[in-house]
Amino acid sequence: MFQDITVKELLELQSSKKITLIDVRSPSEYKDSTIPGSLNIPVFNDEERAEIGTIYKQVSVDAAKELGLAIMSAKLPNFVKQFKEIEGDKAVYCWRGGMRSRTAATVLSLMDIHVNRITGGIKAYRKYVLDTLEQKSLDADAFVLHGLTGTGKTAVLRQLQQEGYPVVDLEGLAGHRGSIFGHIGLQSNNQKTFDAELVERLKQLEDSPYLLFEAESKRIGKIVVPDFLMKKKESGAAIVLELPMAERVRQILEDYNPAAYKEQYLAAFQLIKNRIHTPIAAEIGKSLEEGRFAHGIQLLLEHYYDPKYNYSFSQYEDSAPIVVAVDRVEEAVEAVKDILRSRMRHKTGA
Template sequence: MFQDISVNELLELQNKKKMTLIDVRSPSEYRDSTIPGSLNIPVFNDEERAEIGTIYKQVGVDAAKERGLAIMSAKLPAFVKQFKEIDGDKAVYCWRGGMRSRTAATVLSLMDIHVSRITGGIKAYRKYVLDTLEHKTLEAEAFVLHGLTGTGKTAVLRQLQQEGYPVVDLEGLAGHRGSIFGHIGLQASNQKTFDSELVERLKQVESAPYVLFEAESKRIGKIVVPDFLMEKKESGVAIVLELPMEERVRQIMEDYNPAAYKEQYLAAFQLIKNRIHTPVAAEIGRSLEEGRFPQGIRMLLEHYYDPKYNHTSSQYEDASPIVVSVDKVEEAVKAVKEILRNQMQQKTGT
């Protein structure tokens, strides 16, 4: 027989050993939100789930159960085979820890495949995430990257994260770059997914002596950043990146790849062009239309983004920012590493 475990028990078990989580909801439910790192082995696909739901509403519970049993019986060998291919401890869950996860766990138990079932399902996990974010505080010191658009803040953070630094990449978690063009070419996260991924990342860096993240706005696309991170941004050590205009344009070309998404960038530009002096806006539009992207980007920086994001010392709460003025993003990575090393040495007296 399978074993029921709560979300809290699951978290304790995950701290001790590797456990594979399997979301048995439909693919669309899984895409909407899941427990980070979970696999999706659905009891019913989207069409089957819709069919059973219709029968439930129009005919009744018993008829819906009978149809569900018929569908499950037909796919049972393939369903069991997928679980057999997963080594180690496993736990299944659905929306509220109800019929689908109970059915999956019972069937697997009959086939001598032991799984645990997460009581409360994804709904209980969501409550844990929201409670965590509501009461979360960051004790570690924060180093916050500031800088004008195109100064490589995200590129620096991602390089440092690859090297094992305690980075919280908010734009990466949001699937959005934080500008009017920020969603293009990316798969934007919804709030539920962002929150879950953020909680998991914070757990990974909680023992670090500091955290490093970008000075984001309260909103990144449609995502809302928790208050405790915004407060940490204001009180953290500000590191301002400065790059020459040519390097900023090159960085934006690399990050945004405008040639591959020309029509989407043109559509996004229409949303802001009225905020730019008319002759300049017209020239930017022509540059984008004609594929002269570096020229259009440079004008956008000079006439829209740079005036909008006026990075001055008045933004920073207690102390003057640490300014990193370099020629290349690669040099910025090295400079930030040196700042972190020096700051930590001063803290520890070594």
Template sequence: MFQDITIEELRELRAKNEITMIDVRSPSEFEDSTVPGSLNIPFFDDRERAEIGTLYKQTSVEAAKERGLEIASAKLPAFVKQFGQIKGRKAVFCWRGGMRSKTTATVLSLMGIHVYRLAGGFRAYRKWVVETLETFELNPPAYVIHGHTGTGKTEVLRRLKEEGYPVLDLEALAGHRGSIFGHVGLKANNQKTFDSLLLEELHALQHAPYILFEAESKRIGKVVMPEFLVRKKEAGTAIRLELPVDERVRQIMADYRPYEHPEAYLEAFRQIKSRIHTPIAAEIESCLEKERFEPAIRMLLEHYYDPRYSHTAEQYEGAAQIELKAATVEEAVQGVIEAIKSGVPL
């Protein structure tokens, strides 16, 4: 028979890369949020789950069970084969460690395929994530990357991470660039997914000598940063990047690629149009309609983003700061590396 596994036991095995997590919930449940790194082998697809749920509510528990058995029976050979192709230790979970994961583990056991079942299912995992984040203490001191819109903060962090530096990329975890245009072309994560991914990253970085992350607002797209990260940002050593306006425009074009989603960017602009002086707003809108993105970006920087950033930057006056002027993002990356290597105190 199968064996239940706790969150703590699961974490130990995952830390050693000794187990594969398999989410047997429906594709839409998996898409909404799951244990990071899990595979999805659904016991029921979305339509089947809805049908069984309707029978459960409107007819009877027995009718729902009978229909579930009928559906599952027809799919068992293919279902078992999928699990058989996964090497090594395996653990399954559903919403609360109920019928779907129990039935999966039992059937697989009868077929000679041993799997663990996560006790309490995804609900228990989610509870653990929330409670852990509420009491989490991030040990390493922080370098916090500041700078006007377009100074390549995210790109600098991405390149540093590629070189092995301890980077916490909050925008990547949120699936959002953090601006009114930040969702375009990306799949924004919900709070459950963000929290799970964040906790995985935090555990990986907990013993680093320091961490680097961007000075994000508390809200990034659909998600909200936990309070301890906000405090870490405020207490960290600020590295304030400065790039020429031309380089900033180029960086925004490369990062946002407005020519791929012109209508979406125009729609997003109209959400902030009323906050910009009317003649300037009309000119920006005209440029976006004609897909003249570079002048539109330049005006947005001058008349919207830069004034807002200057106001926000005043909150950090008096904190430890490193001023870093660079001509390009490449120079900015090297400047951050040199600042760290020089032993600038945190």
């Protein structure tokens, strides 16, 4: 027989053993939000779920259950086979820990495949995430990466994260670069996914003596950054990256790839063109239209992004930022490493 466990019990089990989480909701529900790291083995696909829902509303509950049983019966062999291929402990869940997860767990139990079932489902997990973020405070020191657009802040952070540094990549979690052009070429996450991924990342770093993240605004696209991180940004040690204009333009071309998404960039530019002096805006638009992206980007930096950033940074509390002036992003990575090592040695007295 399967065993019911709460989200709290799941977290306690995960601290001592590996548990494979299986979301048995439909693919579109899974895509919208899930528990990070979960697999999707749906009891019903999107079309089947919609059909059952229609019968439930227009005919009766019993008729919907009968249709669900017929659909499930036909796919049982493959459903069970997928679970058999997963080694170790497993836990299944659906939206509220109801019919779908109970059906899956019961069928698997009959086939001698033991699973746990998460009571409350993804709804209970979402409550845990929101409660965690509401009550969260960070005791670890913070190093906050600042710099004009194109100074490679994200590239530096991601390289450091690959090397095992305690980075919280807020743009990566949001699936958005933070500017009016920030969504282009990316799969943006919704707030639910961002929140869940953030909680998981902070859990991974809870024993780190410091955290490293970028100086984001309160909003990254449609994502809202929690207040405790914004407060940490204001109180953290500021590291300001400075790169030559030519390198900044090169970095933006590499990160944003405007040649591949020309029409989308032109459309996004229309949203901010009225904030730029008319002759300059016209030249930027013409440059983008003609594929002279480097020239257009430099004008955008000089006449829109740099003045906007300089005003924003002038409001920042840290009066003594650590300035890293280098020629290449690769040099910035090494410089930030040196700063972190030096600060940590000083703090520990080593």
